[in-house]
Each structure stands twice: as structure tokens, then as C-alpha cells.
Amino acid sequence: MLLVPCPHCGPRNQSDLRLVGESHSRPNPNTATREEWGSYLYLRDNPADWLTETWYCRAGCRQFFKLERNTATNEFRNPPMPGDKIGIAPYTTIDVGSSGNQAGANADGGATFTRRMDGGEK
Amino acid sequence: MTASNANGARARLGGLLGRGGDRPPRYSAGALARKGLTGEAWPRVWQDHDLKKTYDVIIIGAGVHGLATAYYLATNHGITNVAVLDKGYVGGGGSGRNTAIVRSNYLTPEGVAFYDRSLDLYNSMAADLNINVMFSERGHMTLAHTDSALRTMHWRAEVNKLQGINSSVIGPDEVKGLAPSLDTTSHPRYPILGALYHPPGGIIRHDAVNWGYARGADHLGVEIHQKTEVYDILVQGGELAEGKGAGGKVTGVRTNRGDISAPIVVNCTAGWGSLISAMAGVRLPITTHPLEAAVTEPVKVFLPTVVVSGSLHVYVSQTDRGELVFGASVDPLNTYSMRGSLSFTEELAGHILELMPSVSKMRLLRQWAGLCDMTPDYSPIMGFTPVEGHLTDVGWGTYGFKAGPVSGETMAECIATNTTPKLIEPFKLERFNDGTLVGEKGAAAVGH
Ligand SMILES: Cc1cc2nc3c(=O)[nH]c(=O)nc-3n(C[C@H](O)[C@H](O)[C@H](O)COP(=O)(O)OP(=O)(O)OC[C@H]3O[C@@H](n4cnc5c(N)ncnc54)[C@H](O)[C@@H]3O)c2cc1C
Ligand SMILES: [Zn+2]
Numbered sequence: 001m002l003l004v005p006c007p008h009c010g011p012r013n014q015s016d017l018r019l020v021g022e023s024h025s026r027p028n029p030n031t032a033t034r035e036e037w038g039s040y041l042y043l044r045d046n047p048a049d050w051l052t053e054t055w056y057c058r059a060g061c062r063q064f065f066k067l068e069r070n071t072a073t074n075e076f077r078n079p080p081m082p083g084d085k086i087g088i089a090p091y092t093t094i095d096v097g098s099s100g101n102q103a104g105a106n107a108d109g110g111a112t113f114t115r116r117m118d119g120g121e122k
Numbered sequence: 123m124t125a126s127n128a129n130g131a132r133a134r135l136g137g138l139l140g141r142g143g144d145r146p147p148r149y150s151a152g153a154l155a156r157k158g159l160t161g162e163a164w165p166r167v168w169q170d171h172d173l174k175k176t177y178d179v180i181i182i183g184a185g186v187h188g189l190a191t192a193y194y195l196a197t198n199h200g201i202t203n204v205a206v207l208d209k210g211y212v213g214g215g216g217s218g219r220n221t222a223i224v225r226s227n228y229l230t231p232e233g234v235a236f237y238d239r240s241l242d243l244y245n246s247m248a249a250d251l252n253i254n255v256m257f258s259e260r261g262h263m264t265l266a267h268t269d270s271a272l273r274t275m276h277w278r279a280e281v282n283k284l285q286g287i288n289s290s291v292i293g294p295d296e297v298k299g300l301a302p303s304l305d306t307t308s309h310p311r312y313p314i315l316g317a318l319y320h321p322p323g324g325i326i327r328h329d330a331v332n333w334g335y336a337r338g339a340d341h342l343g344v345e346i347h348q349k350t351e352v353y354d355i356l357v358q359g360g361e362l363a364e365g366k367g368a369g370g371k372v373t374g375v376r377t378n379r380g381d382i383s384a385p386i387v388v389n390c391t392a393g394w395g396s397l398i399s400a401m402a403g404v405r406l407p408i409t410t411h412p413l414e415a416a417v418t419e420p421v422k423v424f425l426p427t428v429v430v431s432g433s434l435h436v437y438v439s440q441t442d443r444g445e446l447v448f449g450a451s452v453d454p455l456n457t458y459s460m461r462g463s464l465s466f467t468e469e470l471a472g473h474i475l476e477l478m479p480s481v482s483k484m485r486l487l488r489q490w491a492g493l494c495d496m497t498p499d500y501s502p503i504m505g506f507t508p509v510e511g512h513l514t515d516v517g518w519g520t521y522g523f524k525a526g527p528v529s530g531e532t533m534a535e536c537i538a539t540n541t542t543p544k545l546i547e548p549f550k551l552e553r554f555n556d557g558t559l560v561g562e563k564g565a566a567a568v569g570h
Contacts, residue, residue: 001465002455015465019455021409038555042407042498046396048458071410072458 005079008061016059022046023054023066048072148252167333168212168340173347173379177205179537180375180384182352182398184208185217186328186523187515188390189335190530191537192344198531199538202343205384207377209351213332216392217523219492221415221449221570223428223439224524225262225323227282227289229274229565232548233501234285236528239545241322243527251334255326256442261427262323263292263300265477267312271432274564275318282320289320300427303478310476312433323428325439325447328523335530351378355387355401357509366403372511386537388513393458393493395516402512406503407554408495411452412459413520414466416489418481420444432568434473446484448474451568452494452520460491494520499559500566504533504549505542513537514551520570521562 002014022044027036045051051071056064068077147165157164179195181188184206195201208214226238248255266272275291282289294306297317306314336346353376360370374383389398396408420443430437435451448470467489475482495516497503502517502525515533518525532543542550548560 001463014455021456034555038557039405042554043405044396044407044409045400045405046409046456047400048394048397048410071456074455074457074459 002074004055005067005076006055006057006060006063007065007080008063009057012057012060016057018056018058020054020056020064023052046071050077149254167337168346171345171347173205173350173377173382174345176374176383177345178203178384179386179388180204180382181206181388181390182208182375183215183390183392183394184212184336184346184348185215185390185392186213186332186335186526187217187392187518187529187533188388189332189339189346190526191388191390191515191533192346192530193335193339193342194530194534195537196339196342196344198534201534201538204339204344205382206339206344206346207350207352207375208346208348209378211348212336212346213329215394216492216494216518217332217526218329219415219490220328220523221437221439221447222325222328222523223262223323223437223570224257224326225320225428226287226524227262227264227278227318227320227323227565229278229281229562230501230560231281231285232560233562233565234282234287236545236549237524238285238287239531240525240528243531244326244524247331247334247527251338253330253334253337255330255334257324257326258442259322259324260439261300262320262430263297263427264318264320264430264432265297265304265314266291266316266318267314267431267433269315272316275316278318278565287320288322289318292317292319301425301429303424303480304429305477305479312431312476325428325441331523331526335526347379349378352398352401353377355398355512356381356383357402357512360403360509362403366401366509368403368508370403370509372402372509384511386511386513388515388533388537390515392495392516392518392522395495395514399507399512399514399516402507402509404507404509404512404514406514406516406551407498408503408517409456410458411454411456411494411496412461412491413449413452413494414462414470414489414491415447415449416467416470416486417448418446418484419487421446421484429477430568431473431477434476435568436470436473436477437568437570438474438477445487446481449570452496453491456496458493460493462489462491494518496520498554500562501560502529502549503551504529504546505536505551507551517549519566521566523570 003011004017006012052068188206192204192206226241228234266275279289279291293316294314298306356373357366357370359365360367372387391398393410396406399406425440428439437449439447496519497517503514532546535543
């Protein structure tokens, strides 16, 4: 079970959230070709690497948000802060070690969280 | 590529007559006694080779799918200039990690016909490959705990019967008769209302199947290269960077042991399938999820059939050695990490005890995980891709071991004849643009 850094609730058990999947932008259904629509619905990059995904915090704040996770190691990086325009602001990777409530070792995934350098506690 | 049928016919004739020639040497009681007394070494089951510069066919992945494809290319079509490459060892992927359930009671007519052919091949495998695969046709029972589950069971039973598959819905009393250790009272949270019973289903020794195909293919001249990792697929003329992607043509692969050229490169890497096809510029509708399993200490045999419970997300069978083998549904988190977890064990144990309260004192020996290549419709992706010479045999999810033989047979035909065999036509990649999905979730989500 992973500890997922919800931008609103802080770290929560994975079972409190639902992983919606890889984040892709939706083509306009009125103009999309069959191939575009088919690939939006079904095709996935599925990398063994960093991936931006959509999560839904179903047992907590009930918000949708995006997180970056490494699918090979299950580390999260740059978790957004409340009020961030998610996915638009430029991110910097920095390991925050012991400061801040979002840092910490995952119970069994062994992942540590990093967060935005300019994030601050809003 | 032209098929040399004479070769294939000779191999089959040799097989019928039980003669040496094209068949690898037998394991016999006589040989065991002789070697036991003399201390003489057994011959290596497959050989190591230097990599050649070029092959007719390169198969990536030495699991049951890659090995069976190589074997049937050699036996049925006489194509033996074939290399099977694996970054690890033979059977190191899902093929050596699965719970070895074999059955054909699927939900769609396409699925039923396909998996039933595999069951035929499993039935004659011990003789064909000359190795004891320990196929135990002990029956397969999928429990229904809700009205809607019972309805799906009836639906599956009717689809199955229409295609001549032995499959029917039975009531709680018959369930109790077949597996007395199950709690069929009305006490549990999810009482057992009935089951889909499929007598031809069973379990098999997965390692023997992998080794049997490896040995058979090696004997016919196929080269198996372990510790040979594919870094890239070389493609020319495609629409993407480096000539990859639709419209391109495969020229070979780049490995940790150098470049090799071949006009045909087949992706048989299951959980790693997206990464391999991406090397040719082909995106697949696949996400990779771990599936965990566990095994207990051995006890006296008490569970005669395979028992699956979709509502409780568990299934269990007892091996000939007496261990209980447990499995579950895939982890909802897509990841390439095969780390086990305590939450899995906890949940599994809880659900097993709901089904069989009497096993509460048994101890778990081991747990492990393997990677599953999940597709949106729980059916595989087989055959040609938009890149000429790049074929896939992936999308095997949690249910692909049983499909190994029929996939090998049909993929070999696909490669040798350059046409898609009828049996795998429904599983083409284009179905995701056409919307002609083959929905098997109802028959494959938990009962693998
Ligand atoms: C716990 C568990 C239980 C299961 N239970 C069942 C069951 O009861 N019944 C059933 O039918 N199915 C079951 N399955 C599913 C089944 O195991 C798989 O679908 C099947 O084994 C896939 O076989 P394969 O040959 O396609 O791939 P695999 O056996 O996974 O082989 C893929 C190979 O590709 C190699 N590879 C990957 N990347 C590279 C590279 N870059 N270069 C070279 N080689 C590479 C890997 O090393 C690996 O050996 C189960 C799976 C798991 C994990
Ligand atoms: Zn939340």
C-alpha cells in the first residue's frame, strides 16, 4: 500500500484514493478521427518511468488532481500544494527530507516524497 | 517466407511413431536408474550459443508464449533459424510465477474457441514434448455469491454448451459434494448460492511446460539466448523519429550483446510488452499491474477441485504435493515493481477463511508477484502491427498461461504464412479503433 500525497489532505493511504490513470487531454469528440478517439480511449504510454497521473481522493477531500509517480519505484515527486494550478506551474525537483508533512518513508513502497521548492505552506 | 511443410510433417510423423530423430531424448525410469548408479551427467536441456549476425525470426521473451511460438515455427513450418531472446532466464516472467490454472469456460464465442484449442494441446502435451507436465484435469468451480453473479454463470454455461464445452451451473449441495471444506451454510457474509462447474479445467506444472517447449525448440535448432536484453528495435521508413512507427519496416534489434538483423521481430514480453512495442514506435492499449500469489505449507490432500470466488477476489487449488496455492485479482495500481505487500496477505487470508474456515491453522510459506499486461477488454493483442515485421503476442493479463500452446501455434502460422489465422482474427490491434472489443472481463477478472 502506498502513501499518496494528496494536495489537500496530506499523505493518505492508497486505499483512500482511486487511481484514474495516465493523464491525457481529451480530443474534441465532434472533430476527432476514429484513430484519435480510439487512442484517447485505449492507448497508453505505460512507461517504466516518471508518469503524470490523475487521482481521485474518494474517501477524503473528493477532489481530482494530478501527481507524478515513478512506476518503476513508486516514488512521488513534486506533489502540488492546495490552490496550485495543477500541471501548469513549472516544477522543480527537490528532496525536502524531514521538513514538511509531505516528506516521509512509505510503509512498504519505500518511497520518499519531494515537493515544489516554492510551494510553502499555504 | 515459405513454409517447409515436409519438415513439419516429418516431425509429426516421428512424434506419432514415438521415434527419436526430431524428438528430444526421453526421460525414462531406466535412464534414471542407470545415471543414479553410474553418476553419469544428464545432457543439458538447451544449449548456449554465440549470437549470429542475422536470423529469420527474433522472438523477444522466453516465457511460454515465446518458446511455444519458436517450437511451432520449427515443428509445423520448418522455420528453425530463430532466436528467442530474454533479458533474464527461461520462465523468469509470468510463465514461472503463475498459479497454472487451465480451463476454457470463457464468456465470448471467440474466447471459448481459442482457449479450448489450447486445452486440446495441453491434453496431448506430455506425449508431444516428451516431458511430464503433470496436467491434472481436476475440475474448475467458480462460486456465485450474488444473484447477478449467478446470472453471469448461467450466461457463460450456455455460451460454453453451445460450443460443446463441458460447463454447467450447480447448486450449493453439489458444491459441498465436490469440495466439502467449503462453508456452504447461510452464515457467511457472502453465502455460496451456486457455481459454474467446468470438469475439464485443472492445473499443470508450469515449469515443465516452459522447459518442455524450450527443450523441444532447442532440439530442432532454435537458439535460446538468456541474459540477452533488447534495448531497441531497429525500424526504417516509418513516420516517427528514427524511421519508427506506422509504415516502417523492421530490420533488427539492438541488444546488450550487439545488433542483430532480422525481418521479423515478435513481442512476447507480457508485462513488459508496452516498452518493447514502443521501441518500434507502436503504442498499445496496455497497462502493467502486479498480481500476487501465495502458497502454504503442504498438508494431506483435501481439496479436489480448483475453487474461484469472484466476489471475494480469491481462488485456491491444492497441488499434488499438498500445498494450497492462492491467488487474487490484480493490484489496481499500475507499476513495474514486483514487491509483495502485507495488505495483500491480510485480505487474502480473511477471504480464504470466509470460504474455508477449517484452514485457519495453516501457515503461509511464500508469497510473490508477477507483472500482468492488462487490456481494456481482458483479451489479448495478437498478430500484425502498423510496423511491417513487428508482431505482438501480448495482453495476457492474469490469464495467459493457459493460452501458451494455442498462441504459439497460431503466431507461428501467422509468421510463416504472413496471414492472420481465423482463431486470432478477433484479437487484432485494430479492434480498438473499430470498437470491436472482445469483452472477457466477466470470465477472466479473478478466475485466471
Ligand atoms: C501470480 C500470477 C498468477 C497467474 N495465474 C495464472 C493462471 O492461473 N492461469 C493462467 O492462464 N495465467 C495465469 N497468469 C498469467 C500468466 O502467467 C501470463 O499471462 C503468462 O505467463 C505470460 O507468458 P508470456 O510468455 O507471454 O510472458 P512472460 O512469461 O512474462 O515472459 C516475458 C519475458 O520477457 C522478458 N523480457 C522483458 N523485457 C525484455 C527485454 N527488453 N529484452 C529481452 N527480454 C525481455 C522477461 O524477462 C520475461 O522472461 C498468472 C500470472 C501471475 C503473475
Ligand atoms: Zn484528499
